[in-house]
Amino acid sequence: METNKEEQLEWGPTVWSHLTALRDRSPLIQCITNFVSMDLVANTLLSAGASPAMIHSIQEFSDFTPHIDALYVNVGTLSPDWLPSMKAAALLANEHRKPWVLDPVAAGSSQFRLNACLELLLLKPTVIRGNASEIIALSQAGIDMGPTKGVDSCHESMDAVEAAKFLAEASGSIVAVSGAVDIICSIKSITHGDRLVFVHNGVPMLQKITATGCAVTALIAAFVAAADPLHAFDATVSALSVFAIAGEMGMELAKGPASLRMHLIDSLYGLDQPALLSHINITG
Numbered sequence: 225m226e227t228n229k230e231e232q233l234e235w236g237p238t239v240w241s242h243l244t245a246l247r248d249r250s251p252l253i254q255c256i257t258n259f260v261s262m263d264l265v266a267n268t269l270l271s272a273g274a275s276p277a278m279i280h281s282i283q284e285f286s287d288f289t290p291h292i293d294a295l296y297v298n299v300g301t302l303s304p305d306w307l308p309s310m311k312a313a314a315l316l317a318n319e320h321r322k323p324w325v326l327d328p329v330a331a332g333s334s335q336f337r338l339n340a341c342l343e344l345l346l347l348k349p350t351v352i353r354g355n356a357s358e359i360i361a362l363s364q365a366g367i368d369m370g371p372t373k374g375v376d377s378c379h380e381s382m383d384a385v386e387a388a389k390f391l392a393e394a395s396g397s398i399v400a401v402s403g404a405v406d407i408i409c410s411i412k413s414i415t416h417g418d419r420l421v422f423v424h425n426g427v428p429m430l431q432k433i434t435a436t437g438c439a440v441t442a443l444i445a446a447f448v449a450a451a452d453p454l455h456a457f458d459a460t461v462s463a464l465s466v467f468a469i470a471g472e473m474g475m476e477l478a479k480g481p482a483s484l485r486m487h488l489i490d491s492l493y494g495l496d497q498p499a500l501l502s503h504i505n506i507t508g
């Protein structure tokens with residue numbers, strides 16, 4: 225898609241200042257995430273400059289959660305005993321005015337998972353990030369579960385624009401849909417108003433590494449944690465853009481998914497301002 229140079233000039237300094245804030249503040253991110261993703265999520269957060277802690281036992285929350293800078297909740301390997309922990313952590317985050325971010329992995333794959341995600345949505349996540357099928361499943365809850373591909377999407381992200389808008393308005397959260405184009409939207413939000421932004425960075429091979437979606441959602445939590453609460457929308461755009469640019473730069477050195485995983489983390493760690501400004505591709 226053609227992009228307007230002025231839009232790039234506007235977004236470049238914004239994204240860079242959000243990345244710099246994250247590196248300066250090194251926010252502490254409590255992660256309640258799936259077993260598959262724990263390693264990539266922790267390494268993504270560390271390479272970006274944040275401090276991850278995989279703490280999911282409810283007995284620890286009253287001591288630990290008040291001191292975090294943001295909470296990340298991911299339902300990827302959900303089981304009934306984890307759901308109360310997720311809800312308790314979200315409630316504590318809200319009580320202590322910490323942002324929290326939800327990844328509704330495979331939301332449409334079972335009624336149990338869908339109900340769990342809907343219960344978590346009632347606890348008002350600051351941001352929800354899913355792939356297109358997940359965002360469509362959440363927006364159509366109760367209508368039609370349809371066929372799914374589990375954790376992978378069977379829709380293009382651009383097919384989920386209306387679903388994202390619906391979910392953003394219904395939940396009050398910022399909604400991000402990842403894919404070939406990442407879509408970030410907020411509708412009638414008291415804090416963020418009506419906004420719709422498209423990030424055109426990334427490479428298709430990111431889909432061939434498990435947990436890149438989980439990792440970019442965790443990165444959103446870190447960017448939002450380091451930002452002024454009024455700038456959570458721009459922080460979300462910045463996180464998606466930085467991760468996808470690191471993917472593009474990593475791809476220049478990679479031979480396949482395994483080496484892309486390594487170069488992705490290295491590129492995120494080393495991303496400097498000239499590289500960011502030369503790769504950034506955001507519209508809206």
Ligand SMILES: Nc1ncnc2c1ncn2[C@@H]1O[C@H](COP(=O)(O)OP(=O)(O)O)[C@@H](O)[C@H]1O
Pocket residue numbers: 354355356375376377402403404405406425426427428429430431435436437438440464467468
């Ligand atoms: N076709 C694609 N082209 C470029 N980047 C993509 C593509 N599909 C996914 N991505 C990127 O891969 C990362 C993970 O997104 P995605 O695969 O949609 O999440 P999930 O793993 O939750 O399904 C995001 O940074 C996204 O922008």
Ligand SMILES: Cc1ncsc1CCOP(=O)(O)O
Pocket residue numbers: 258260261300301329375376433434435436437438439
């Ligand atoms: C394979 C798998 N199964 C349950 S969670 C998970 C990881 C999903 O990661 P992502 O949503 O980032 O592709």
Ligand SMILES: [Mg+2]
Pocket residue numbers: 329330354355375437438
């Ligand atoms: Mg996912």
